[in-house]
Amino acid sequence: MAKVSSNILLPYENKWVAVSKDGKKVVAAASGIDALVKKLKGFEKESVVLTKVFPFDAYYSPNVG
Amino acid sequence: MLITPRMLGRFTVSYYPYPARDAKTGKVIEYFRPSVPVQISKGNQRSFIFQALVDSGSDRNLFPAKFGEQIGLDIRSGNKYHIEGIGKYRINVYTHIIGFHLYNINFQTEADFCYEQEIPLLGRIGFFDKFKKVSFKEKKRMVEFKT
Numbered sequence: 001m002a003k004v005s006s007n008i009l010l011p012y013e014n015k016w017v018a019v020s021k022d023g024k025k026v027v028a029a030a031s032g033i034d035a036l037v038k039k040l041k042g043f044e045k046e047s048v049v050l051t052k053v054f055p056f057d058a059y060y061s062p063n064v065g
Numbered sequence: 066m067l068i069t070p071r072m073l074g075r076f077t078v079s080y081y082p083y084p085a086r087d088a089k090t091g092k093v094i095e096y097f098r099p100s101v102p103v104q105i106s107k108g109n110q111r112s113f114i115f116q117a118l119v120d121s122g123s124d125r126n127l128f129p130a131k132f133g134e135q136i137g138l139d140i141r142s143g144n145k146y147h148i149e150g151i152g153k154y155r156i157n158v159y160t161h162i163i164g165f166h167l168y169n170i171n172f173q174t175e176a177d178f179c180y181e182q183e184i185p186l187l188g189r190i191g192f193f194d195k196f197k198k199v200s201f202k203e204k205k206r207m208v209e210f211k212t
Contacts, residue, residue, distance in 0.1 A: 006082040006095045013084070018113070033131035033183075040113065049102050051116035052183055056086045056093060062120055062127075062150050062186055 009053045018048040076168070078102075080206040081116055097206045103185070105176070106164035107136040115185060119199065119208050123188030124148075126176035132185065133161060133178040140178050148177065156181045165192075170212065 085096035143159030
């Protein structure tokens with residue numbers, strides 16, 4: 001998997017994003033997984049990597065709720 | 066049928082850099098988390114690749130239901146159980162058998178799906194136990210897997 005810079009994620013706090021396989025750009029973003037997947041219609045399943053951009057102002061510890 | 070990971074020896078995955086605000090300075094910095102790109106499947110349906118947190122504190126794999134729906138799972142038809150985490154929240158989860166893919170490691174495993182949790186978590190049962198060893202290399206910001 002290509003090296004990603006967090007700079008490309010800066011505009012997407014608390015969003016779901018699809019990052020190109022080369023790690024260079026965000027190709028789509030949405031507030032949830034469903035909305036993001038709708039935007040990815042036509043994309044190969046292996047051509048992008050989806051991730052949630054965590055809120056910037058909080059540490060993360062799995063909090064089921 | 067349970068398929069064990071193919072013998073690949075040892076491989077490492079770099080932590081994933083996320084923006085985060087430094088608690089002391091207030092500046093936005095890169096914060097590296099042990100997150101790896103995975104894909105799940107059922108039959109011939111595969112999800113998009115998504116980042117999942119390698120979480121030694123989680124008992125089991127926990128994925129957002131939306132990823133399960135992508136591969137055709139009827140989420141609520143799975144065995145219903147509960148998961149409790151920090152904050153004493155308790156949520157309903159539904160267990161399914163899925164195909165799991167990390168680079169060219171492929172195996173079948175159990176995973177729980179829920180509607181409340183957004184971050185995919187890879188836990189000890191169903192992920193860590195598929196490897197001989199999982200090591201966190203904090204200084205190098207890498208997770209090492211031994212198959």
